[in-house]
Amino acid sequence: MNTSLSIDNIMQCVRPHLRGLRPYSSARDEFSGQAHIYLDANENPFGSPLLSASSYNRYPDPHQQAVKERLAALKGVSPKQIFLGNGSDEAIDLLIRAFCEPAQDSILITPPTYGMYEVSAAIHNAGVVKVPLTPESFQLNTQMVIEQSKHAKIIWLCSPNNPTGNLLRKEDIRAILNHTHCLVVVDEAYIDFSDDEGWLPHLQHYPQLVVLQTFSKAWGLAGLRLGVAYAHPQIIELLDKIKPPYNINAYSQKMALQALEQPRQVALWIEQIQRERQTLHHALKALPFVDKVFPSDANFILVRVHDAPAIYRYLIRHGIIVRDRSRVVLCDNCLRITVGKAEENKQLLDVLQHWQKED
Template sequence: MNMNPTIRIEDIMQCVRPHLRGLQPYSSARDEFSGQAHIYLDANENPFGSPLLSVSVYNRYPDPHQQSLKERLAKLKGVEPGQIFLGNGSDEAIDLLIRAFCEPAQDRILITPPTYGMYEVSAAIHNVGVLKVPLLPEVFQLNTDEIIAQSRQAKLIWLCSPNNPTGNLLRREDIHAILTQVHCPVVVDEAYIDFSEDEGWLPHLEHYPNLIVLQTFSKAWGLAGLRLGVAYAHPQIIHLLDKIKPPYNINAYTQKMALQALDQRRQVALWIENTRRERQALSQALTSLPFVEKVFPSDANFILVRMQQASAIYRYLITCGIIVRDRSRVVLCDNCLRITVGKPEENRQLLNALREWQKNG
């Protein structure tokens, strides 16, 4: 694919809110000294340790730049540490990107519903408008020409691939066309990319100065409770996010556990393989149910299913102790449930409950 040499990082940085361009970030004690010492008397910490803990590490502030974790992650992902931002979940990166690029009551973002709801929620929190270019019905692909046309009015474009709640990858050629023809940042949210066989957009980061890739430790890595999200982008964009984030946004325990998780890549790969296998089996089984109208193809760890009386089935499953997500009120998702791929026994129980519904219906 040919790149557009007229899109430069200097132009993208002109999209930053003017008052933030020269902002001097808060300088913490760990910014002013980042080496190792025996005695720390610089950050007003409790020198005696932490109560109820057998170790005293948590009385000290964490590394505000998460250098050890970024270095490990950079090797794994084939990028530079300076291209990585770590956030308190991907939601922090979403919030900071809108805060960085969009003037309240003036600018707008562009989203492609149905998609992840936090893009719009974060925009509303910051009093930023939202342009909506819905996905094409049934195939859930981008209306590329319309997105490019509307991009002149947008400061950020949000694309989710694999998309939530539909589960499908967005076509590569469409994302490429957008990246090379718009002059604002384009965020590709890849929270579910580990469950796809597609390589995603991270290997192509160097070719697109306006590309920002979001990933997370919450899904395939199984660390949702620790809240750790990742943004990959040009170092100037990462530097901007670092300037406006809270000083110690990733706690010490999360950093420690994420480093340990990176040593368990074989286990994670096995979980991904099992999830893909169960996704295929569950999709086939759901297709055989007479009240299921369509099982949409998925590259994620969930399946979107259109069925008769979806909301009633949702409520019935609750009585069975099984919780899925009713997406019937989401645009283009009429009568659809979103079903996470569980462990084999969980999927069997789900299917048994649906067959009971069929008998009693």
Template sequence: MASSFDLNNLLRENIRNLVPYSSARDEFKGQASTLLDANENAFGSPLDVFYNRYPDPLQHEIKHKLSHIKGVPARNIFLGNGSDEAIDILFRAFCRPGIDNVILVPPTYGMYEVSANINDVAVKKVNLTNDFQLNLEGIAEAIDTNTRIIFLCSPNNPTGNSLHREDVETVLANFNGLVVIDEAYINYSRQKTFIQELTEYGNLVVLQTLSKAWGLAGLRLGMAFASEEIIEVFNKIKPPYNINQATQELALKALDQVEQVNNWIKETVSQREQVSELLRTFDYVLHVYPSDANFILVKTSEPREIYTHLVDASVIVRDRSKVELCEGCLRITIGTPAENERLIAALQQYKSDKQ
């Protein structure tokens, strides 16, 4: 049955009726020489750069730059303190505590479930298939009248693969709630972003981040792309100044460096293929899964022993061996060529020690 999505029916009543906080910078827009409206310290700040004034609450300059980079109007962009803020807002806006539920498709990013638990929202899990793709029949069976959101991660974390596009479109077209597609790793993928489908699906929310390919994890700046109506909901709920001035300034500088970022992406993808080939030469590596991300999921015969050996060699990877469908697996981020060489050398030493 085709989707009959209605945003007003999905919104919690208290959010629908919410009158958001109006900050001083919301009420006055423009330039002035004397700002006496926000109770700031007019003398400045004890730093080389003055941070005594509140930042732009809606980050217009960053959204303008992102609009050109992403090919989407600024009005369809929300900026959060990491993607985690956008995820939390989705729960608070659309899920009634103790009543509604969301659907997750493990193995997947862990913050969806954490945020659900914080907001007292039930979680229904429909595991991915053995090849890490959507179980469409299972998802359809799990949906009930109180299912508000389906979270999909593509490329998926921790498996690294992209979900089949036609399967995602099937979910979008047949679900009356929100479909959230987390594209944190999309820059490393051969698949095109779902941002291009925003005008096609009113229930679509796409999450991206500046933490991965853009190398700004320390700034905590995430993005959500959605219809203008959904973005307005995000802006009603977020704290007045959720992105600080220093982050905004640094992000604006970074967004001028598209060529540098693209070069890093190409190098990462090249290194990903080289590291994958080298990993396949070890007899204790049972399978190297194909990846569209900046990491590789590797199935081994001795995950804990290998993990411990790497820690002793000061090479830190992620042990995912206890995650559903990832038994025996380590998740290995692609580093610089020198870091990748240290990884391979440590694994070669592990092989020698075993002989």
């Protein structure tokens, strides 16, 4: 058992040159109180051409304190356990940047999974150790992950997983946390669509655990670009040190605060999507050319059909875009279909019912 892994052990895995890094100190770091004349940040004193939005001539809070406080209250964590990124893609990038020495260190991923882990690793010239999920049930090969983790700095687990839609079993993730020495990132971009509480309640037990969530899915704010990493305050401090100083713009911060006042609206959408997901699951299953509809805890469904590329093209001709995942490992002939509004799902099913194999 590896219950003795401490935050000091994890911080030893940070790239050595970053450990003593002095971050950029912005004008807003050096003075963060209230004043009536600001001549410290070389901003435009007149405002901006956007007359209705004159405060955009000023730089935003680099620490996003107001958003973090509101989010911390909603999620039951401390603001010090929160990093905000320009999408969770930024958190993915920064975690690899912080822990993986180029041409030396590796991350471990469990395909089929979200593509950006591998792309970000490639950008940083980090290696990628792949331990595929089990075929069809898409669960972790836990023993193999533990064995192979000695070649990796970060283990990336996506739950609910994209593109398969299923949650990874809690006991498997717990075994990985207990028997490896890596940073373990659980990407919960889709957790809001599941009835599972996810891994946030376990943060205090595992200093090596990072949980990623996003405003892009259930919160309906993909266009704002706002992702969240929850972790031990020392890991958050490290990410804050290496991020671009003003990575979350003023508009995103303002809109996030407004959105966070409306959790009830988000909960209603989630309920609707869960209901639609079930309806769509059963309707897809009944189609003659569908081999398998995989169970989903996310806002999309993976479905195996007779000829995925042909059906994909057929849907495009009818103005409906889904994701062809048939070239992804373990996903032969699979399409990933986002759960839409009831009317959209109905149109999708109407079109699918008329599909006939192309000559």
